Amino acid sequence: MSALARREGTDRDIEAMPPLPDRAAERLEAFLGRVEGLADTLIGYPCSQDFDYSELSPFLRYSLNNVGDPFADSIYRENTFEFERDVVAFFQHHLRAPTGETWGYVTSGGTEGNLYGLYLGREIHPDGVVYYSEHTHYSVAKIVRVLGARSIMIRGRPDGEIDYDDLYETLKMRRDVPPIIMANIGTTMHGAIDNLSTIQAMLTDLAITRRYIHADAALSGMILPWVEDPQPFGFDSGIDSISVSGHKLIGSPMPSGVALALRRNVDRVARSVEYVGCMDTTIAGSRNALSPLVLWSAIERWGADGLRRRTLRAIDTAAYAVERFHEHGIRAWRHRNSVTVVFPRPDGSIINRWQMAPQRDIAHIITMPHVGRRHVDALISEISATSRPAPGGSP
Amino acid sequence: MSALARREGTDRDIEAMPPLPDRAAERLEAFLGRVEGLADTLIGYPCSQDFDYSELSPFLRYSLNNVGDPFADSIYRENTFEFERDVVAFFQHHLRAPTGETWGYVTSGGTEGNLYGLYLGREIHPDGVVYYSEHTHYSVAKIVRVLGARSIMIRGRPDGEIDYDDLYETLKMRRDVPPIIMANIGTTMHGAIDNLSTIQAMLTDLAITRRYIHADAALSGMILPWVEDPQPFGFDSGIDSISVSGHKLIGSPMPSGVALALRRNVDRVARSVEYVGCMDTTIAGSRNALSPLVLWSAIERWGADGLRRRTLRAIDTAAYAVERFHEHGIRAWRHRNSVTVVFPRPDGSIINRWQMAPQRDIAHIITMPHVGRRHVDALISEISATSRPAPGGSP
Numbered sequence: 111m112s113a114l115a116r117r118e119g120t121d122r123d124i125e126a127m128p129p130l131p132d133r134a135a136e137r138l139e140a141f142l143g144r145v146e147g148l149a150d151t152l153i154g155y156p157c158s159q160d161f162d163y164s165e166l167s168p169f170l171r172y173s174l175n176n177v178g179d180p181f182a183d184s185i186y187r188e189n190t191f192e193f194e195r196d197v198v199a200f201f202q203h204h205l206r207a208p209t210g211e212t213w214g215y216v217t218s219g220g221t222e223g224n225l226y227g228l229y230l231g232r233e234i235h236p237d238g239v240v241y242y243s244e245h246t247h248y249s250v251a252k253i254v255r256v257l258g259a260r261s262i263m264i265r266g267r268p269d270g271e272i273d274y275d276d277l278y279e280t281l282k283m284r285r286d287v288p289p290i291i292m293a294n295i296g297t298t299m300h301g302a303i304d305n306l307s308t309i310q311a312m313l314t315d316l317a318i319t320r321r322y323i324h325a326d327a328a329l330s331g332m333i334l335p336w337v338e339d340p341q342p343f344g345f346d347s348g349i350d351s352i353s354v355s356g357h358k359l360i361g362s363p364m365p366s367g368v369a370l371a372l373r374r375n376v377d378r379v380a381r382s383v384e385y386v387g388c389m390d391t392t393i394a395g396s397r398n399a400l401s402p403l404v405l406w407s408a409i410e411r412w413g414a415d416g417l418r419r420r421t422l423r424a425i426d427t428a429a430y431a432v433e434r435f436h437e438h439g440i441r442a443w444r445h446r447n448s449v450t451v452v453f454p455r456p457d458g459s460i461i462n463r464w465q466m467a468p469q470r471d472i473a474h475i476i477t478m479p480h481v482g483r484r485h486v487d488a489l490i491s492e493i494s495a496t497s498r499p500a501p502g503g504s505p
Numbered sequence: 506m507s508a509l510a511r512r513e514g515t516d517r518d519i520e521a522m523p524p525l526p527d528r529a530a531e532r533l534e535a536f537l538g539r540v541e542g543l544a545d546t547l548i549g550y551p552c553s554q555d556f557d558y559s560e561l562s563p564f565l566r567y568s569l570n571n572v573g574d575p576f577a578d579s580i581y582r583e584n585t586f587e588f589e590r591d592v593v594a595f596f597q598h599h600l601r602a603p604t605g606e607t608w609g610y611v612t613s614g615g616t617e618g619n620l621y622g623l624y625l626g627r628e629i630h631p632d633g634v635v636y637y638s639e640h641t642h643y644s645v646a647k648i649v650r651v652l653g654a655r656s657i658m659i660r661g662r663p664d665g666e667i668d669y670d671d672l673y674e675t676l677k678m679r680r681d682v683p684p685i686i687m688a689n690i691g692t693t694m695h696g697a698i699d700n701l702s703t704i705q706a707m708l709t710d711l712a713i714t715r716r717y718i719h720a721d722a723a724l725s726g727m728i729l730p731w732v733e734d735p736q737p738f739g740f741d742s743g744i745d746s747i748s749v750s751g752h753k754l755i756g757s758p759m760p761s762g763v764a765l766a767l768r769r770n771v772d773r774v775a776r777s778v779e780y781v782g783c784m785d786t787t788i789a790g791s792r793n794a795l796s797p798l799v800l801w802s803a804i805e806r807w808g809a810d811g812l813r814r815r816t817l818r819a820i821d822t823a824a825y826a827v828e829r830f831h832e833h834g835i836r837a838w839r840h841r842n843s844v845t846v847v848f849p850r851p852d853g854s855i856i857n858r859w860q861m862a863p864q865r866d867i868a869h870i871i872t873m874p875h876v877g878r879r880h881v882d883a884l885i886s887e888i889s890a891t892s893r894p895a896p897g898g899s900p
Contacts, residue, residue, distance in 0.1 A: 134805040145567050148583045157568040161522050167562035170758045172540050173552040185862050188543045218613040219791040249790040258653035363565045365791035394616040395644040396760035410529040467580050482519050
C-alpha cells in the first residue's frame, strides 16, 4: 500500500488528486507518440536515447529534494544524497581526481556546472579575466555576463580548437591579471579539445602562477575516460574544476551534470562567504533528486565496462560515417576520439528532419550510442540525392 | 511498440541497456520504502506530497530537453515547449500580469528564478544596490555574490517582515543609486509578506523612479491568487519580476518554478547582450522538460478551482493548528493568509522526527495540502508530553 493510498485512507479531510481530464489525457498521449517519432531521428544532438529508466517511476509520487550539499546532513531527509555521493565518486575516479582532494555535486546541467566553475575562479581571482575561445558554447558568454566578470574571447582555429598563438599573445600582454581559462574538452560544433598540456606549458613559460582552469567537458568528459589514448582532460592535467553533462553520453530524461572542483578552492570560497551567512557549496538550493537516481541507475546498469563498450561503438559509428561520406565524395571529418562528424551543410529539409544544428557552411551529426549505421546510411543517401558539389568542412 | 523496442529490433548493432543488478535493485526498493515513511512525517517544509504523476512515467524513456526560450522555435524538437507555454500563461494570469507585457519560463527552482530576476535588475541598473531583509532566504545572499552586485541587508521585524523604517532610512541616504529591492512574498521562516504598497509609497515619497522590484513568492505566489483578500503580491502591485516555486504549493517530484518578468526589461537586456552573441532569455541552456509536464498535469488535474480548494483547506489546517496549540497553552501564531505556523522550538527528537527547520528559539510547521489534522494533533501531543514552559514565538 503506497504512502499516498495510506494517507488517503487515514485522512478523510485530504482530497485525492483528480485524474487528467479526458481531453488532456488524449493530448498527452498524442504528444508521447510524436516524441517517439522524434527520438528515432535525433542524430544531430549529443543526447543519448538508448535508455529506459522506468524503474524510477514510483519516485514520481514523492517530493524528493536534494537541498544543499550532498555531503552534509539535511533536515529534509526525503533526499537521494546517498546515491548522489556514489555518482560523484564515480565521476571523481574516472575524471582522475586525486583521492579526497575534490568536491562535487549533481547539477541541473552544463550551465550550472560552468557557472559553478567560473564562479569559483572569479571568487579566487576577483581581478581575473576569463579567457575562452570563440568556439565555446554560447552559454559561457551569458555566464560571464551574469558573473559580471571581465573576459576576452580568443580566436578559434577552423577545426574548433582554441588558437594557441592568440591565447599566448593575449596572456603575455596581460601577465599582471590572473587568467581564468575556460578550456573546451569537446566543443559543441566540432567536438574539438583544447590542449590542456599546451595551455599549462604557456602558463609555465610566462611564469603565471595565479591562474584558474575550468574544463567544459559536457560531452567528452564521458568519452575520454573510456578510450585507450585520450587527450588530456582530467584533474591529472592540472584543471581546477570540470563540468560534465549527464544527459549526453550517459543519457537522461532530463538535463543533468556533475560539477567537480578542487576542495581547497571550494573551502576557501566557502570560508570567505561565511560572514554573509550563506552556505555556499551548491549554486542551486533545492536540487533535483531524481537526476542522481538516474545517473546512479545508469552507472549500476552499464557499469564502467558497459559505458566503455557503448562509447567505443559510438566512436566506431563515427569512423564508419566519415568513411561512407568519403565514399560518396562528401568531405567529412572528425577529431580523434570524437563522435562529432562534421560535413558540408546540407539542404534545409535534411537539417530539419534529422534535427541538426548547422553553423554557417557546416553541419554535424553526433553518433551517440543510439545512432546506428542505418541512420548514417539513410542520412548519406538523402544528402547524395539532393547534393550539389559542396565546398564546406574544414581540415 | 515503443521507439526503444523498435530501435532494438532494427539496430542489431545497438546494445540494449542492461537491467539493474539484483543488489542495486534491492537497494532501490529499500530506499523507496524509506521515502514512503518519510513523506508521511513531512510537515516542516513547504513541499506538498499529495500527488502521483505516474501518468508521466513513459517520458522516462526519452531525452526531453527544453533548450532555450520556450516561445522560440528550437531545432531540438524533443521538447515540451507547448506545455511550458500553457504553464507560463496560467501563472501570468494568476499573478496578474497585464496581457502581453510579461515573459517567463519554467525554472529549475527558486534559486534560478531569483537569480533571473536580480540579474535583470542588475543589468538594467548596473550601478544599483540590492536591498533585502535579513529574513530573506539564504540563497539570495549567494545570488548577490554570484552577480557581484552591491547589496545592503535591511533589518527584519521579529514577525518576519522587512523593517520598513530601516528600509526607508537606507533608501533615503542613497537616493543617488537605483534600488533593486528583493521583496519576500512569504518568508521561509515566518511566512511573512513584505508590503509592496508600503514599499511603492516609500519610493514615490523619495521620488526614486529608477528602481527595480523582484518578488520572491516561492510559496505564497501560489497561495495568494486563491484567497479572498490577498496582500499585494502580483504585477498589479508594481513588481518587475517574480519567482514562484512549482514544488511547493502545487507539488512536484523535482524542484521547479516559474519566473516571470516584464517583457520590456527582458527585451532590453536581450538587446544589450546581443553583441556578445548569446541569446539571453533563460539562465540555463538545456532545461528540464519534465517539470513543465508536471506543472501542466497538476493544473489540468486540479484546475484553478481545485487549487483554490486545496489552498483554503491548507489555511484552515493552519488555523486549526494555532487554535490547538493555544488550547495546550503553547504560544503559536501565523500571518494572515499563511500556512506557516510558528511556535517555540521543541525538543530535538521532535524536530528530527517531523523534519522541521528551527531557527534560534522558534520552529514552524507548514500545513501544506497533504498535512491533515491528525498530523497536527500528533505533533501537539508529542510537544505537550515533553514540554517545559516555553518563552519563544513572537507577536
